[in-house]
Amino acid sequence: MLMLSLLGIYSTHLVLEVVNISIIAYLSVIMIGLVTVVVHHIPLGMNVWVEVIWLMSPTCIMVVLLLRAIMIQYYSDECIMIMDGITVVGNQWFWVWGLDVESIYVYLIRERASLLGDLRIVGTIQSILIPVGSTILLTCSAADVIHSFTIPVLGCKTDLVPGRSNVITLVASMSGILYGQCSEICGTLHGFMPISILSV
Ligand SMILES: [Cu+2]
CATH class of the missing domain: 1.20.58 (Methane Monooxygenase Hydroxylase; Chain G, domain 1)
Structure with a gap:
């Protein structure tokens, strides 16, 4: 649709x-x-x-x-080679990924739960898995205040505004765990809402 x-x-x-x-x-x-x-x-x-x-x-x-x-x-329009569509909703202070039939709630892995060698404040308790080379249509919005969805390594950044849907394409051009963070100061725990995508 x-x-x-x-x-x-x-x-x-x-x-x-x-x-x-x-x-x-x-x-x-x-x-x-x-x-x-x-x-x-x-x-x-x-x-x-x-x-x-x-x-x-x-x-x-x-x-x-x-x-x-x-x-x-x-x-460069979004209609080319879209493999899948995912919704992203920013909340204070976690992300909700909306997949076909279900949603996943993505929180930060707290420091005390981190393992030796884990990166600090960028790990999430869940990640989405996407195939390398795929193009994903992201429909982004927010539930409370403005957030910003950013994955620097993919050159992907868009604001998430309550009541609006911003649509961007995410091209998984490399494999591995791709990290990002909220890039709009959104409250006390703004610095603690990372993004991670597993690209294989
Ligand atoms: Cu935020």
Whole structure:
């Protein structure tokens, strides 16, 4: 259902952008025609080609930039190769991962429960398991205050805002235990709500 909604949104954007480009092209042709007509009625001192180049150069630059922006938008959009969807809800001070049929509550492993060699304040009592190379669609929100879901090694960061859903893609580009933390000061125990993902 979410994928259908996203496809609907992006299809609408695509149509609007095609309309925009068509309008720019149409106006460019009209302007070239007008300049040509005006220039032909001026007897001396004007060069039609200079006028055309002067007019067309910025137009071409704008069209190229517009096409580049559209390509970047569509090559990086969330509809490509999504393997799975997971919801993440931030709470003071734990995470709730929503999988297909169940939720898991992810808390910090307290220092007194850590084992020798464990990393301090980044271990969690549960982790989710994702395949290496997979692309996960994360729908993020918060239950109380603003949190921020961050996994630096994957370049993944988004704010979790109560009442809103922020959607990002998480690409598991490497294997191992990938650590992150809440990156928005969210209360007394802000520094104690780590994230860990097991990528295999
Ligand atoms: Cu937080």
